[in-house]
Amino acid sequence: MAPPRDDDWSDSDDEVLSEVDTSVLLGVPDGVVQSITDITDAAVSRIGGHPAFLPSHEPSLSSSQCKICSNPSELLVQMWCPFEDSPMDRALYIWGCARPSCQGKEGSVRAWRGLRRNDKYAAKLEKRLAKKRVVEEAKAQSLAQSEQKKNAPKINPFSPNPSVPNMFGIGAQIFGDTPPPTISDEPQAAKEEQGGNKESSPYDDGDDASSSEDELLTAMASVTVEESPWKAAPFYPPIYLSTVSEYLPPNSKPKSSPGTQVTDSLGDDDKGGKDTFWATEAYEDSLEVDQVFERFTKRVGYEGEQCVRYELNGTPLPFSSDKIFTSLFPSPPMPTLPVTKAAFTVVRIPKRTYFPTGIPPCPSCRGKRVFECQLMPNLINVLRRPEGAKPMSEEERRKAVDQALKGVGAVDEGRMEWGTCMVFSCEKDCCTDANGKPAREAWREEVVLVQAAI
Structure with a gap:
């Protein structure tokens, strides 16, 4: 670079x-x-x-x-x-x-x-690309969900609409109102992908890389x-x-007085x-x-x-x-x-x-x-x-x-x-x-x- x-x-x-x-x-x-x-x-x-x-x-x-x-x-x-x-x-x-x-x-x-x-490398490549697609789809779904939440209409807390959950949490618990549903920030697929070994890359096959490298590159x-x-x-x-x-x-930086234009055509x-x-x-x-x-x-x-x-x-x-x-x-x-x-x-x-x-x-x-x-x-x-x-x-x-x-x-x-x-x-x-x-x-x-x- x-x-x-x-x-x-x-x-x-x-x-x-x-x-x-x-x-x-x-x-x-x-x-x-x-x-x-x-x-x-x-x-x-x-x-x-x-x-x-x-x-x-x-x-x-x-x-x-x-x-x-x-x-x-x-x-x-x-x-x-x-x-x-x-x-x-x-x-x-x-x-x-x-x-x-x-x-x-x-x-x-x-x-x-x-x-x-x-053929051996093609099979491993397909598994790698499949995992990559799952991660990308999960990120796209999470981003779309975040945008949907951001653009959702504002709720008037003083509206008499009974379908709107009570905005006062303590009162809701006392009078037995249904608590508001929680929205997951990430799709389940992304959680499952990230729930594994943190040190492993999402592109890893799970196979022994050292044993397969010779088969793939030779x-x-x-x-x-x-x-x-x-x-x-x-x-x-x-x-x-x-x-x-x-x-x-x-490139070396030659001395030059202030205001001097330096041009290096090569x-x-x-x-x-x-x-x-x-x-x-x-x-x-x-x-x-x-x-x-x-x-x-x-x-x-x-x-x-x-x-x-x-x-x-x-x-x-x-x-x-x-x-x-x-x-x-x-x-x-x-x-x-x-x-x-x-x-x-x-x-x-x-x-x-x-x-x-x-x-x-x-x-x-x-x-x-x-x-x-x-x-x-x-x-x-x-x-x-x-x-x-x-x-x-x-x-x-x-x-x-x-x-x-x-x-x-x-x-x-x-x-x-x-x-x-x-x-x-x-x-x-x-x-x-x-x-x-x-x-x-x-x-x-x-x-x-x-x-x-x-």
């Missing part, structure tokens, strides 16, 4: 502030995969290697073919990423072609999502690549892909929020630099080891101000200048905002596609690192990342060159057959936008 904006500038240069935890998850390399069990487990995210498929029917090898040269591509990343409150196991597979003639072109990087229904691949065309497909050495949260250091996106603002084209052209690339390098520089950025239904981090950037962050209409006294009028130039209208909908359900993740330049260095090589020093790592960002280095066969690859997936995560009916498993291709290296 983005921190609140603080417009008060400190006079101290040594002020230490806490880091900012954003909503972005970063995928970083975490050692070579050597376990056969992990290699065949679709729930183990990895860089390179052979794919571990979720669907029971092995997809065709054509899923990995480059749309430019029609040759099989190497698996770049496989991620275990099921949707919240979904009964489907889910994995994302991304292939990329390394041939120089295909770099930066549409179709050179392809992404697929594999789905498979998890999705051993039902299809291996031992006797299939995938065994002969090209591949990189498999590397574990671990997930960490993105942390950004707070700091708007470091707030960690989802609504990222970008400078206008006119401002970028006036400085003769690519403001988008400057922001990209600044943001990535906080964690140079990142190979993947994941933020479902979030905002991508564009690499440069190319056509893809323009389509995702369209230029807003310019404000109309007044006819008179224009020289004395201050007009604020509107900023670009994320508005991806050009992403095609899902062909299966016609639902909207949303941003899910993007591949980062350091992934190219990790995939090309020789097996058994020593870990790079901090200086070597920064130099390698800088070269990958700028596309500097020898260009040979098998060298990938792109700035970033953005993946947009079906928002509904639909799982249907050819007739549009619900299915137990699916294999669907998603949209990938490739921004070429500078």
Whole structure:
């Protein structure tokens, strides 16, 4: 969550502030995969290697073919990423072609999502959602009852209506009047729900969570690549892909005299929020630099080891101000200048905002596609690192990342060159057959936008 904006500038240069935890998850390399069990487990995210498929029917090898040269591509990343409150196991597979003639072109990087229904988790999820509905209905009923009491007509205590209970309690008891009925503040269902163990959550199943976690989260691949065309497909050495949260250091507060206006054109996106603002084209052209690339390098520089950025239904981090950037962050209409006294009028130039209208909908359900993740330049260095090589020093790592960002280095066969690859997936995560009916498993291709290296 983005921190609140603080417009008060400190006079101290040594002020230490806490880091900012954003909503972005970063995928970083975490050692070579050597376990056969992990290699065949679709729930183990990895860089390179052979794919571990979720669907029971092995997809065709054509899923990995480059749309430019029609040759099989190497698996770049496989991620275990099921949707919240979904009964489907889910994995994302991304292939990329390394041939120089295909770099930066549409179709050179392809992404697929594999789905498979998890019956055990579906049963537990249904019980959890049923309890959640009971609690929500009880709260709604209690709220409606409170509103009804609030809006009820006022009773005149001096009215001769015999149906009105005696307002004087002591007299009522003496003369045997019926005491007024009591109205419960909460429905009985809510009381029963809250009458149990106070420490237990209303979403708990009552089952042993520790014993069932392995059953729910482990999705051993039902299809291996031992006797299939995938065994002969090209591949990189498999590397574990671990997930960490993105942390950004707070912006320093420089000294400034009272009344001085301070502008940081590169700091708007470091707030960690989802609504990222970008400078206008006119401002970028006036400085003769690519403001988008400057922001990209600044943001990535906080964690140079990142190979993947994941933020479902979030905002991508564009690499440069190319056509893809323009389509995702369209230029807003310019404000109309007044006819008179224009020289004395201050007009604020509107900023670009994320508005991806050009992403095609899902062909299966016609639902909207949303941003899910993007591949980062350091992934190219990790995939090309020789097996058994020593870990790079901090200086070597920064130099390698800088070269990958700028596309500097020898260009040979098998060298990938792109700035970033953005993946947009079906928002509904639909799982249907050819007739549009619900299915137990699916294999669907998603949209990938490739921004070429500078």
